[in-house]
Amino acid sequence: xxxxxxxxxxxxxxxxxxxxxxxxxxxxxxxxxxxxxxxxxxxxxxxxxxxxxxxxxxxxxxxxxxxxxxxxxxxxxxxxxxxxxxxxxxxxxxxxxxxxxxxxxxxxxxxxxxxxxxxxxxxxxxxxxxxxxxxxxxxxxxxxxxxxxxx
Numbered sequence: 079x080x081x082x083x084x085x086x087x088x089x090x091x092x093x094x095x096x097x098x099x100x101x102x103x104x105x106x107x108x109x110x111x112x113x114x115x116x117x118x119x120x121x122x123x124x125x126x127x128x129x130x131x132x133x134x135x136x137x138x139x140x141x142x143x144x145x146x147x148x149x150x151x152x153x154x155x156x157x158x159x160x161x162x163x164x165x166x167x168x169x170x171x172x173x174x175x176x177x178x179x180x181x182x183x184x185x186x187x188x189x190x191x192x193x194x195x196x197x198x199x200x201x202x203x204x205x206x207x208x209x210x211x212x213x214x215x216x217x218x219x220x221x222x223x224x225x226x227x228x229x
Contacts, residue, residue, distance in 0.1 A: 109172065115214065123158065125154055160213055161213075174199055178200050
């Protein structure tokens with residue numbers, strides 16, 4: 079099997095591996111960002127659960143305090159929805175980058191020239207990344223704006 083590899087084939091494989099380095103870094107960055115997003119989601123869920131437990135103990139809460147807790151809960155739900163969407167788009171980014179890498183290697187193995195397909199998939203992954211980052215920015219804005227609500 080190794081005897082059938084020519085020096086040209088080995089060179090082509092090494093070039094292909096070199097081309098796959100950028101998507102590998104992109105995949106690593108995507109997974110790191112997913113870690114940040116899921117951490118923020120967990121904190122939001124914890125806060126909602128805390129507010130729910132406070133609201134369940136209605137007897138010890140004034141009506142003013144209860145109103146503030148309800149307002150805070152609405153803001154947290156908005157943030158949760160936003161961060162969920164960001165996670166969805168970031169996950170799609172990672173999946174598309176992985177598809178780019180698979181398509182590159184499959185194209186090489188079968189000798190096809192799918193550079194347009196690979197380019198389109200990569201462009202789509204970049205667009206999903208942009209959407210995810212915009213959603214994350216919105217979540218940060220919600221967080222900063224809601225910091226003024228005193229609970």
